[in-house]
Ligand SMILES: Nc1ncnc2c1ncn2[C@@H]1O[C@H](COP(=O)(O)OP(=O)(O)OP(=O)(O)O)[C@@H](O)[C@H]1O
C-alpha cells in the first residue's frame with residue numbers, strides 16, 4: 058500500500074518534470090519552425106542587414122532593431138556592470154558581515170520588482186529629465202540604458218558577491234602582509250581571483266537586458282530608426298515583437314517569429330558562455 | 343656591532359575579545375639570527391608572530407597592550423604606517439598562498455604595491471629574488487605560468503621570493519613546512535639558513551628537531567606565557583624550567 062503510494066508519487070513527479078521540460082522544448086521548436094523558413098525565404102541579408110521595416114510593403118529589415126538592441130544593452134552594461142561590481146566589492150570588503158547578511162537578500166529581492174514599475178519610473182521621472190537637460194524626446198537609448206542598467210544590478214551584484222566571497226582569505230592576507238593597502242589587495246588580487254564569476258555575472262546581465270521588453274517599450278521611444286545619438290528614440294528587437302504582434306499575419310507574423318529566433322540564439326549563446334565561465338572556475342579550483 | 347635586538351617585545355598582552363591569548367610576553371629577536379617559537383597547539387605562537395607585523399589588526403575585537411619595538415620604535419604607536427611596517431616585517435604563511443597570478447606577477451607584486459613602475463628594475467629584482475629562493479633555475483623559462491600550478495614546496499619558496507623582493511628586514515614564518523614533505527622541508531630549512539646571512543628570521547614550528555636544527559634562539563610558550571627564552575642550545579640541553587624540560591624531552595601532555 059505504502060509502496061504503491063511511493064510509486065504513484067514518483068511517476069506523478071516524473072510526469073510533471075517531463076512535461077515541464079517538454080513544453081519548454083516544444084516552445085523552442087515551435088519558434089524555430091515558424092521563424093527559420095522565413096529567414097530563408099527573405100534571405101538573411103534582407104532580414105538581418107536591411108534597414109527598412111515595413112511589413113505592409115513586404116520589407117522586413119530588422120537591422121535598426123538589432124542596432125538598437127545592441128546600443129541599449131551595451132549602455133545598460135556601461136551603467137550596470139561598474140555599479141554592480143563596485144557594489145559587490147563594497148559589500149564584501151568594507152561592510153561588516155552581519156550587515157551584509159541583511160543587505161544582500163534585500164538587493165536580490167529587488168530582482169522581483171515588476172519591470173513595468175521600472176518602466177513607469179523611467180517614463181515619469183527619467184525621460185522628462187533627459188528631455189529637459191539634453192534635449193530630444195526624452196524616451197531614448199539613454200533612458201532605456203539607465204533603466205535596464207538599474208534593473209540588472211541585482212544579477213550583477215548577487216553573482217559577483219558570491220564570486221568575491223569565494224576568494225580565499227589567504228590571498229588577502231598574503232597581499233596585506235606584503236604591505237598592500239586594503240584597496241590594493243582588492244584590485245590587484247581579489248578581483249583577479251574572482252574574475253570569472255564577475256564576468257559571468259555581467260554576461261548573464263547582458264542576456265537579461267537584451268531580453269527585457271516591458272520596461273524598454275515604455276522608455277525607449279520605439280521609433281524604427283538607426284540611432285545617431287543616445288538621446289534618439291529606438292525600437293529594440295523585443296519591443297518590435299511585442300508592438301507588432303497584434304496585427305501581424307502571414308509573412309509579418311513569420312518575421313516576428315524569426316526575430317524571436319535571433320533573440321533566442323543570442324541569449325542562449327550569452328547564457329552558455331556565462332555558465333561555462335562559472336564552471337571553468339570551479340574546475341580550476 | 344649587531345648587539346641591539348631588532349625586535350624587542352616586553353610585557354605584551356593580547357586579547358581576542360574577552361580571551362587573553364598572550365600574557366606579559368617578553369621576547370628579543372637578534373638581527374641575522376633565527377629565532378624559533380615552540381610550544382603546544384593553542385599556546386599563542388601564531389598570535390605572537392602575527393603581533394609582530396600587526397596582522398592581528400585584521401581580526402575584529404583584538405586588543406594589545408605592552409610594547410613591541412622594531413629598532414627602537416614602538417610599532418603600535420599611533421601614527422605608525424602599518425603598510426610600511428609590513429614591508430619591513432614580512433610574513434610567510436603556514437599554507438603556501440601564492441596569488442592566482444603568474445609566477446612573475448607574484449614576485450613583482452610587492453614592488454608594484456610599492457609603486458615601482460620601471461619594468462627593467464622590476465625584472466632585475468624578480469630574477470634576484472627567485473635566485474635567492476633557489477627557484478630561478480627551475481622557473482626561469484616559465485615565469486608566465488600560473489603560480490598555482492607549482493608543487494607545494496615551490497609555491498612556498500615562491501612566497502619567500504615574493505617577500506625577498508620587497509627587501510624586508512625581518513621574515514616571520516608560521517609553520518612554513520607543515521604542508522610539505524620531509525624532502526621539501528629540508529630544502530626550506532637550508533634556504534632559511536642561507537637567508538640568515540642577510541635577514542632576521544622568526545619561525546613558529548611544531549617540530550622540535552627543526553627548531554633545534556636551524557634556530558639560534560628559542561622561546562617555549564605555554565598557555566599564552568613565554569615560559570623560557572634563550573639560546574637554542576641551552577633550551578634543548580639544559581632548560582631551566584621544569585615545563586620546558588618536559589616539553590623538549592617529549593614528555594608533554
Ligand atoms: N581569531 C581568534 N579569535 C579568538 N580566539 C583566537 C583567535 N585566534 C586564535 N585564538 C585563540 O588564541 C589562542 C592562541 O592561538 P594561536 O593560533 O596563537 O595558537 P598557536 O600556538 O599558533 O597554535 P597552533 O600551534 O595550533 O597553530 C588559542 O587558544 C586560540 O583558540
Ligand SMILES: [Mg+2]
Nearest residue numbers: 387388389516
Ligand atoms: Mg599557529
